[in-house]
Amino acid sequence: MKIQLRFIYTLGCILLSIAFTAFIKLQNPKTTTSKELFVAYTDMSKLDVALEVNAFMSEEGKKGKESIASYQMEYRSDNSQRGLWYTMGDEIVLRNEKWALQIDNKQKTIVYYKRDPKQATKETLSEEEKTQFTESMAAYVKNEDMKFTYLKKEGNLTAYQTTQMPYPIKKTVFWFNEKKHIVKTTYDYHPNEYGQTNYVEVTYKIFNPTPSFDKLTFSEKIYIQARGKKITPSKAFQDYTVINAQDYSAMEE
Numbered sequence: 001m002k003i004q005l006r007f008i009y010t011l012g013c014i015l016l017s018i019a020f021t022a023f024i025k026l027q028n029p030k031t032t033t034s035k036e037l038f039v040a041y042t043d044m045s046k047l048d049v050a051l052e053v054n055a056f057m058s059e060e061g062k063k064g065k066e067s068i069a070s071y072q073m074e075y076r077s078d079n080s081q082r083g084l085w086y087t088m089g090d091e092i093v094l095r096n097e098k099w100a101l102q103i104d105n106k107q108k109t110i111v112y113y114k115r116d117p118k119q120a121t122k123e124t125l126s127e128e129e130k131t132q133f134t135e136s137m138a139a140y141v142k143n144e145d146m147k148f149t150y151l152k153k154e155g156n157l158t159a160y161q162t163t164q165m166p167y168p169i170k171k172t173v174f175w176f177n178e179k180k181h182i183v184k185t186t187y188d189y190h191p192n193e194y195g196q197t198n199y200v201e202v203t204y205k206i207f208n209p210t211p212s213f214d215k216l217t218f219s220e221k222i223y224i225q226a227r228g229k230k231i232t233p234s235k236a237f238q239d240y241t242v243i244n245a246q247d248y249s250a251m252e253e
Contacts, residue, residue: 030150034143037160040180041209044138045079048211051204060195068198076217083218092223099220103240110223110233113245148174157183168192182207 035042055069075086082097090106102111148160156178163171168190175184182204189198216222224242225232233240 031147032150032160034146034148037148037174037176037180044077044209046209046211046213047075047077048206048208048213049073049075049204050206051075051202054201054203056199056201058197058199060191060197065199076211076213078211078213078218081213081218083213085218094218094220094223096218096220099224100245101220101223103223103237108240110237110240110242111245112220112224112231112242114226181209 050073052072053070054067056065057068058065071089073086073088077084084093084095086093090104092101092103092105094101094103098115100113100115103109104111146162146164148162151159151161151173153159157175159173159175161171161173165172165187170188170190172188173186174182177183184204185202187198187200187202189200191197220226221234223234223237223240225234231242231244233242
């Protein structure tokens, strides 16, 4: 009888210890900093990204959510080649040390301006490539005070969550693979003044901070041909209209 009581008492202590440990873990969840979590992105002098964005909205008092936006984007940059290329929707943007092009596939236009290579320094191009995407990424990497809580693991993906985002974002979840490359990001927003709540999901087909690009990646020759001062579209874009950026600015005015 005493042996049974001792066994029950010991078992109870073990279960109580397990429960207490679990409680402590819930009170002090595993957290990590931006510096630790985004270790793969501390050097973003090169970047190759392909992503899809889907945004949804839910109305207060209504079930379900409706799709309000969806688009795809590709982004490539290489400071050593002084090159930037990205595409979103119908637009393509290319910049290198000699040229800046904006291609509109819907209007079938190529707006260009020729630049002085001496002025197209790495620093200049770095400033030009500061889209909202890269600015946000850089902010995550540099903000060592931002804390991320371990959320869950599914297969080879690990999810971390943070609530330390600028308003109106309520919380964000980042999904990483075994290489600590981002695979997916989700954003939950605070309700707006109309009681509507937004939810954004970004899925990355590619998010490579150490890509290898060939010489044509940032070449203007894909889109235009320059013979002296005469600029014409390349064979692949022969039905596009080529416009000098100065003329284009005058047209807009």
